[in-house]
Amino acid sequence: MRGTSVACLSTVILLAGLGPVVVWATDSNEPELAMDVPAVFVVSLDVNQLEYNATEQNLVDGETEAQTIIATVQANSNWVMNIYGDSAIWTGPWNKPVGDILWSVDGSAFTPLETGTMQITSGGPTAGNNKNIDIKISLDITEDLPGDYEYENIVVEVSAP
């Protein structure tokens, strides 16, 4: 009986507090609409392949010229842009490391790519925010044997902060 009394009391308190939202307590013909709007993030790159042909001057300089890819972000809430590499090494004449890919966003200093995510930039809700990402390749004359090298993939990710 004591348990029943406590339960009844709690019910009275809860119903008293939430009375206005209890369906059977009102008489209305107005339908209640509910809509869950998720956070949506979309990122797209203007190119999906970068080709570099190393020149003698590149060799002397120790790196190729940079090429720019444009990442366009659409989001309805705050976002961060990350970059990472899918693999620790390239395929090619030797195991060229992922860190030989250097990136820079909007003119910042170049940073070696890693397989772990690295935040590039961030922003707020946008219908289309473009970010220029410069990519260049570090060359090492003592390691980079002649041949064709391929790296899959540089991944650009946009997500919630």
Next chain:
Amino acid sequence: MIGSRFVILVNLLIFALAIPAMASPPAGTADTDSVEVTVEIPDFLVVDYTGGDVVFNVTEADIIEGSLGIVNQGNVDVWTNIQPWEINVTRTNWVQTVGSGWPGAPTRDIWLELKWGPPNNSRWYKVETFEQDDPWATGTSVGYYTFLGIDWKIKRIGFGDALPYGPIPPGTYECDVTFTISYTGN
């Protein structure tokens, strides 16, 4: 007991209604796009002389003696990702750019010799207008090398060296020197 069951039911209903209202909006899924990178690295054989033009100021004593003092100037840098390699040095014919009465090269030659700096090498290399079988330098590994302190020497400008054409007349004489690196493997 009926009352107890009813209370439990009502409480569940209330919480079922309340939870969606209190929860934050769905977080959303991260989106990604990717780019593939390819690099073509060719055979690299790069040689570069730095140090500017070499100028000999000839004195009367030089003419009498027939050769000039050694000028130590410039470096030769090498970058290569293949080996073995060799460097050859050639020059153009001498041209008199100031003055007159010069019969002209190659029938009468001023000798140009050079070597990379001591103490690495002591061999003087006569630079010809053609590539010689004997290279100026060789290498058997990849990477970056620098031949520091190139020594330049001019010979055979004396009275007795120019026969049968006679002494080299006053003037300014120039030639262009070229360093060429080549792969010597199969």
